[in-house]
Amino acid sequence: MSTMEVNRICYQVAHDEDFLASVREDPYRATAGRSLTPAEHDALLNGDVAALYRQGAHPVLLVRLATHNVFGLDEDLYIKRIREAGPARTAQVP
């Protein structure tokens, strides 16, 4: 169920300036206390948006990690990774 937490972090990056600043300053510390599995936390810290997408993160939220340039992501890297994420889901599950 911690996909919800991944989605929440993506949301906060776009809507909480203090959180965004903390993620940019120290991504590990900013997300260390969150209810993420170790795999999700690693994927987030590594900007592995393909893995997060496959685990159910909503793409409309996920893309904000790139538009706000956090977790090492920029437009080019996000596009490259998400296009290699495999088949599109058949539903947008929260």
Add this chain to the structure above:
Amino acid sequence: MADIVAAAGVPHTPVYPALARQESDEGRDIRDRYRSVADVIVESDADMLVVLTCDHINTFFLDAWPTFAVVAAESVMGPSDRVAGLHPREIKLDGGMGSRLHDNLVRQGFDVMLSVPPAIDHAAVVPLHFLNALAVPVVLVYVNGMVSPMPTAGRCRQLGAAIRDALGVLGHRRVGLVASGAFSLEVGGPRIGPRHFYGIPEPGWAQMVATSLRDRELSKLVYHATPEQLAAAGTVAGEILPWIAAAEAASGLEPCLMDYRPGEGHAFAAWRET
């Protein structure tokens, strides 16, 4: 009673407001396409706009995600997300009408959420930027087109009929309806293009939608707009759902504009009184 005197449907692409300011062929083209729709609304002498659109997980979050919502705020800030060329500003709404619309819809059996949000995103702000130069009062209606399970196309058509019936008994107004969104659009998912955060997975579907709306074949559109079809058409292709609601609400009007270009995932459309 209120009369629905015009209806419109437009995309809400966040880059369009900035593009439309450019003295380039592309800028002029965007301006002209929105102006053609805006002219229909202005000529109708509408004194209120009801905007049907989809929140992009900005006003609402997934922990309290509405299937349908009516906004009853007197004003909101917007856009709450990044829209090049549009700084957040206060947008006046008709909170009283929003509240009465909510009450009427619930009495009709539509358990719509009542919302007084502080801010709204580009999905409502971009169309208002282009279509509400006269700054008439606005009521916002949100339809879930982003998160499964989305309401069915048939249910959204019923919502449109209920909105039409509600407006028929709520106040003496000349109402313009505005549907906002795309028909085929991938945002953030694997089917985005190689140089953008978006893509158009099924332009053929978008063309079928545009043709169905132009030809008043709403039953055909509703039949084909299954959850599977919407998922195939992109991560935000559920934005067709407010169009379906608006088309049903405007069923007493005549389609007068359907500006769809092959390959695109959206259209510019308008309906007016016969």
